[in-house]
Structures are given as C-alpha cells and as structure tokens.
Amino acid sequence: MMVPMESVAQADPARPESLLAELRTPRTWRTALYLLLALPAGALSFGLLVGGVVGGVLTVPLLIGAGVLLGSLWLVGVLGDLHRLLAGLLGVRFARPLPPPSGGLFAWLRATLADPVTYRTLLFQLIQLPLAALCWVVLGALVTVIVLGVGSPLWLIDPAAWPVVWGDRTVTPSLSAVVGLELLGVGGLLVTAGVIDLFGRMWTRLSVALLSRDPGAEAARREVVALRRAAGRVALGDDLHATLLDLTVQARTASTADAVILLGADGTLVAGSGRWPDALLGLPDRLPGPGAADVRRAPDGTLLATLPVTLPVMAGGPEGGVLRARYAPGVRPGSEELAFLLSIADHVGTALHAAQLIERAGARAGELERARLARELHDSVAQALYGITLGAKTARATLESDPARTRQSLEYTIRLAEGGVSEMKALLFSLRPDALEEGGLVAALQQHAHALETRHGLTVHSDLRAEPPLAPDAQAVAYRVAQEAMHNVVKHARATQVWLELRVVPGSEVVLTVRDDGRGFDPQALLPGTLGQRSMRERAAGAGGTLSVHSGAGEGTTVTLHLPTDHRAAPGRGA
Numbered sequence: 242m243m244v245p246m247e248s249v250a251q252a253d254p255a256r257p258e259s260l261l262a263e264l265r266t267p268r269t270w271r272t273a274l275y276l277l278l279a280l281p282a283g284a285l286s287f288g289l290l291v292g293g294v295v296g297g298v299l300t301v302p303l304l305i306g307a308g309v310l311l312g313s314l315w316l317v318g319v320l321g322d323l324h325r326l327l328a329g330l331l332g333v334r335f336a337r338p339l340p341p342p343s344g345g346l347f348a349w350l351r352a353t354l355a356d357p358v359t360y361r362t363l364l365f366q367l368i369q370l371p372l373a374a375l376c377w378v379v380l381g382a383l384v385t386v387i388v389l390g391v392g393s394p395l396w397l398i399d400p401a402a403w404p405v406v407w408g409d410r411t412v413t414p415s416l417s418a419v420v421g422l423e424l425l426g427v428g429g430l431l432v433t434a435g436v437i438d439l440f441g442r443m444w445t446r447l448s449v450a451l452l453s454r455d456p457g458a459e460a461a462r463r464e465v466v467a468l469r470r471a472a473g474r475v476a477l478g479d480d481l482h483a484t485l486l487d488l489t490v491q492a493r494t495a496s497t498a499d500a501v502i503l504l505g506a507d508g509t510l511v512a513g514s515g516r517w518p519d520a521l522l523g524l525p526d527r528l529p530g531p532g533a534a535d536v537r538r539a540p541d542g543t544l545l546a547t548l549p550v551t552l553p554v555m556a557g558g559p560e561g562g563v564l565r566a567r568y569a570p571g572v573r574p575g576s577e578e579l580a581f582l583l584s585i586a587d588h589v590g591t592a593l594h595a596a597q598l599i600e601r602a603g604a605r606a607g608e609l610e611r612a613r614l615a616r617e618l619h620d621s622v623a624q625a626l627y628g629i630t631l632g633a634k635t636a637r638a639t640l641e642s643d644p645a646r647t648r649q650s651l652e653y654t655i656r657l658a659e660g661g662v663s664e665m666k667a668l669l670f671s672l673r674p675d676a677l678e679e680g681g682l683v684a685a686l687q688q689h690a691h692a693l694e695t696r697h698g699l700t701v702h703s704d705l706r707a708e709p710p711l712a713p714d715a716q717a718v719a720y721r722v723a724q725e726a727m728h729n730v731v732k733h734a735r736a737t738q739v740w741l742e743l744r745v746v747p748g749s750e751v752v753l754t755v756r757d758d759g760r761g762f763d764p765q766a767l768l769p770g771t772l773g774q775r776s777m778r779e780r781a782a783g784a785g786g787t788l789s790v791h792s793g794a795g796e797g798t799t800v801t802l803h804l805p806t807d808h809r810a811a812p813g814r815g816a
Contacts, residue, residue: 271331272330272331272441272444273437274330275327275328275330275331276373276376276440278330279369279376280370280373280374280376280377282327282369282373283369283370283373283374284370286320286323286366286369287366289316289320290317290363290366290367293309293310294313296309297309297310297312298310311346314350314353317359317362318353320362321362321365321366324362324365324366324452328444328445328452331441332445333448335452361452362452364451365451365452372447380436383429383433386425386429388426389426390422390424390425390426391423391426391427393419393422393423393426394419481592481593481596482511485503485511485512485589486512486513488503488512489501489514490514491585492564492566494514496566497572497574498546498568499515499568500514500515500517500566500567501513501567502564502567503550503564503565504522504523504524504564505562506561506562508522520541521541521543521545524563525537525547525563529547531551533549534546534582535547536573536574542570543567543570544567544570544572545567545568546565546568546582547564548565548579549586550562550563550586550589550590551586551587552590561589563586564582564586564589566582625658625696628657632657633654635650636651636654656695656698661696682709682716682720682743683706683707683709686703686720686741687705689723689727690703693730693739697731699730700737700738701738701739702738703742704740704741704743704744705741705742706745707745709743711751712807715804715805718802719753719804722781722802727741729798730755730757733759733762734761736758736759736760740755740756740757741754745806749806750805751803751804751805752801752802752804753801753804754800754801754802756800759798760795761796761797762792762794763792763793763794774788774790777800777802781802781803781804786802788800788801788803789801
C-alpha cells in the first residue's frame, strides 16, 4: 500500500521565505481563487442537499420521495467530485475511483451506504458553507483595510470628496495619519498573503481528511495490478528495452510520483516515464544500499527518491543501476510506496539478469554449434576433400602411362566430390533452423540417405512415403535419431546395405526404422550409458516417444523410433 498524494500535499517544505515572495507565487493566487469559489460552491451543495432531503421527506407519502432521496444520495457523490476538482487549485490530487459495482440500483445503493467516503463527503459539504463564509468575512475585512490604507492619499488630497465623520465632528486628515494608514494598507496586503496561505493549508487538510477515497483499497489495487503486469512482462522477456520502459510506466502509474526513470550503472538514461528535467539526470552523489531508499530535496523544490537495482551475486555483482522517482513540491512518498518502488526495482534487476542469462546461453549455444560444425566438417567434408586431392593426384600421375587407372581415379574423385556436395547440403540443411519446416522430414532423410550412398558406397533402401503428421520438435528428433543411427552404421557396422523406413500408424504414432546388414553386436555386452544410444533415447523421451535397439552378432542392427502423432499437423505436408 502507498501513501496517496492527497494525504501529504498539505505540508509544503518549499514554502517561500517571506510574505512578499509568497504574494508573488502562483500557488497563492490559486488558493485565493479557491477561496473565492468555495462560498458559491458550498452554497450550491448545501442548498441542493438540504432541499433534496427535505423535499424527499415531505413527498414520501406521494411515492416520489424515495426517488428524490435517492437523487440526493447520488448528488453527494457528484458534488463530492466537484469539490475534488476544485481542490486541484490547492495542489491536491485524488486517486481515481473504483469502478461502480455491477448488479443494478440495489447493489449501488448498498455499496454507497456502506462506503465511509459517502459520509465524509457529506460532512465536508455541510461544513463548507459556514467555513467558506468565515473565510470571506476575514478576507473581506483585510481587503477593506488594504483599500482604505492604500487609498488614504486620496483623502489627503481632497478631504471634501472623502469626508470622514466621527460623531458630530468631521475628521481632518494629517500627513502622519495618512502615512500610518498607508503602512497599514501595505501591512494588510502582506498579512493577507499569509492568511490566504493559512486558509489554503486548512482547506487542504480538510479536503484530504474528508474527500479522500479509501487510500488503502485504491493504493493496494493499483500496486497489485502494477506488480502483476510487471511480473508478466519480465516473465515474457521478449524485448529488454520494452520491458524496462513498461516497468517505469507501471511504477509511475501506481505511485504518486510525477516521473520515474531508470539509470544504468554508468548514469545513462535507460528508460523513463514522465517529464524529467535534464538538470536532474545522472546518478546522485550518494547511492543507497541494497533494499534501501534515499529521499532528498532537489534544487527546484521537488523531491527525488533513489532506489537501487540489484542483481543476484551470480550475475556478477549487485550493481544494475538505480530507479529514480520525482515528486512535485509538497509531496513526499510514504514507506509503503517506497517498498512498492523497491519491488519494481527488483523486477528491473530480474529482467536485466534474465537478459544476461539469455545472452550467455546464446553465446554458449553458438560455441557448441561451432564445435559440432567443426566435427562434422572434419568427419565428412574434410575427408572428402582429402580423398578428392589424392584421386586427382593419382589421375595426373597415371594420365599418360595408365589411362584405365586414370579413368578409375577420376570416377572415384567424382564420386567423392558428389558425396562431399551431398554431405555439405545435408549439413547446411541441418544448420538452418527452418529447414525441416520448409523441406519436411522426408526431404531431409532423402538428402541424408543420398549423401550416405555417395560418400560411403552403401546401398540405402528408402521407404519414406508421405510426410508424417509430426510437430516441428518431433520432426527434429526423428531426423537427429536417423542421422545418429546411420552414422553408427558407417562407423561400427561394416554394412553394405541400409533400410530406412518411415510409416504412420493412423491415429496413433509414427514409426521410424533404420536397419542394416552389418556385423551387429551383443546388446547385453554393451556398456550402459553409451553416448550414442543414450542421446537418441533422451531425444525420443523429450518428444514423448520411445526408442528400441535390437541387434545380435552377425545379425545386423535395427533401431526403431516411436513418436506420437500431432493431430494439428496435416498429413502429407510439413508440420
């Protein structure tokens, strides 16, 4: 909960140092205008409410009295809003009202009668008229003294035109009397400025005490809404700058601050909401510690609150910048509002930390991808280029002496080049994040099978049929498992033929099978946790599927992947 602006606006530490200076301030003239309008506004409220209540009571037997009384109750709220609007001349701003309750007339009547604000507003409207009349009498007397004192030289110039009779005598003005009256008029002018300021503070306190809506409910509602939106924005984490900007907007909306900005650790402006003078930009001389707030007066009379943005220790240090809030003269945030702003500052720290983690994860992923690419290039394309070089050198050496061998070397070189091209295409296909989405799983498997035939001389029997109904993540798992299984065929199986099959069990699952005629192995003798099989099983489990491996000595190996179908993916096209 926060302290509302109206509850602290009566104390103005930026008060002018002298009455003469106070006479020149716009605040004094705004207060005088309020005092001028207070009497007619009070008379209007008093007349309407008293007339409505009396008329409603008298007309109850005529069945229209209830409606008149309801209208009078409605007028209490409407006239209260009018007085809240007038209180803006005193520098008092009120929280926005809660939306009216739903449920019709009876729900509104029940909520209005149960709301203490209704009775406080009614009390303000009843006492405003006599209090405003008292202010008019005092100020009228002071204005009379000022007019007589300032106009006394006219009495000295032409006493006959301005006769002053005291009993049976006519008072003759003297120079000393006129000078005294002149000083009295000037003194009355200065005193009037002080009295206006005193009345303004009185009306401010009265407005805050009686016209303020429930500060607890209003403040709690705004802060809860702001913190909920801030948490959602931080969790989304799509755009750091937009997130930080929205956090400053939420801090300003739910607090009494005129402006809120976020400064980086070097003092640069990161984000902000509201008008902030350039002269007040930059870090303060003294920074508050973690969990603390520094509130101090600025040279222009405004109040500045500085709150630290802390990052977790694992993020590399506590410095994440500061959150600064600027308050109008006479407004000071309470401890609960500062606690709310500290929560916003913590959200800022969380957003900055999340951005750091995402950046580090991206860098780490890039390093891992580069390492994998280097291995792939070394195992496939680099070996192909080395074989092409040897084949070309052999062809050149036997070009004249053994044409037949030259032809064999050239055919071998061409086959290696085609295999290298296929390997490079498959590698580029797997590197592109949208490759499976564009080409589909069937095209990716066909490309890899062709590279296997060209590069290693294997015969691949493909039975891939139509594109299976798989989600994009499941497609990637199927492709990676097939890639790993065929890599194991080349590396360990010593096979000559490979069977690659992809079939769909309607309404149930997609089955991918990779089988070879190699030497096989004894699954019982295989060490548990072998990296290749473990990675394939983890990929399958991550997509909600299962993986089975069947093999025996001299019987070849069969790898079978079962993946659940995605009913949102249309058969026959990429998911």
